[in-house]
Amino acid sequence: MAAPDSTAVRTALWRALHVAVDPPPHVFADELGLRLAAPGDGWRERDDMDPATAGRYRAGMVARARFVEDLVAERAARGVGQYVILGAGLDTFAQRRPDIAARLRVFEVDQPGPQAWKRARLAELGLGVPDWLRFVPVDFETTSWWERLTAAGFTPDEPAVVASTGVSMYLTKEANAATLRRIAGFAPGSTLAMTFMLPAELLDEDERDRHRATARRAEAAGTPFVSSFSPAEMLTLAREAGFRDAVHVSGAELDARYFAGRADGLRIVRGEEFLVATAGAAVRGTPAASS
Secondary structure, three states, rough: OOOOHHHHHHHHHHHHHHHHHOOOOOOOOOOOOHHHHOOOOOOHHOOHHHHOOOOHHHHHHHHHHHHHHHHHHHHHHHOOOEEEEEEEOOOHHHHHHHHHHOOOEEEEEEOOHHHHHHHHHHHHHHOOOOOOOOEOOOOOOOOOOHHEEEEHOOOOOOOOOEEOOHHHHHHOHHHHHHHHHHHOOOOOOEEEEEEOOOOHHHHHHHHHHHHHHHHHHHHOOOOOOOOOOHHHHHHHHHHHOOOOOEEEEEEHHHHHHHOOOOOOOOOOOOEEEEEEEEEOOOOOOOOOOOO
């Protein structure tokens, strides 16, 4: 039973650190991921947890999580009944937000080993697995995630929200295009929220240095970055895949939405942006910020 990868753990810890060290209002409150990861007493002394040097990465993690949950809440209010999380890692939506999740069928798609580990940790914490939460173990190298998803009870002719954050950079452009084509074929009104990495040449010097440092850490961990896209490239890819409506949501937009007016100066490091694309009949716009 393989433990979650270092990226999933780091994301969970950054979310918890936001609550621990950043003053309110908190953009995203998730301390449950820390309980799942159980990193030990010294986790805040890790180099990648330094509040000063890692602040902008921490901001990026909480902003993208908040953006996705705002989108899910908005689409659920419109009657969408399915939520698919590709590469779920230590996501805790189902446990933190039963007010929304209990109205959905939530499908967590991830590698079999880390997912089994997570299920065991949920049981140890006494959280269990409600009927509306479906775990979908998939070896992405050998197995069709789509076949496993439908076998787990996903209904293809009903709209869904699909989230894929922090995944596309580890896949080839061909694999990303194949995923987009599959999701574009979901029921009309289905919405994809997917992050993608910008090429280094689109970043300023300071951001480029941060990007290179992140890429080196990813490679050292055995999960090198494989692909990046300009916003225009990603929008073209989405439209060629068959999406009727596709928009780019920049890091600057997330900054303005979630961090404007903060006295602590917390901001996102630019480099990872969002594609929001709708299948079939378009649902215009991106979710409004909620309090």
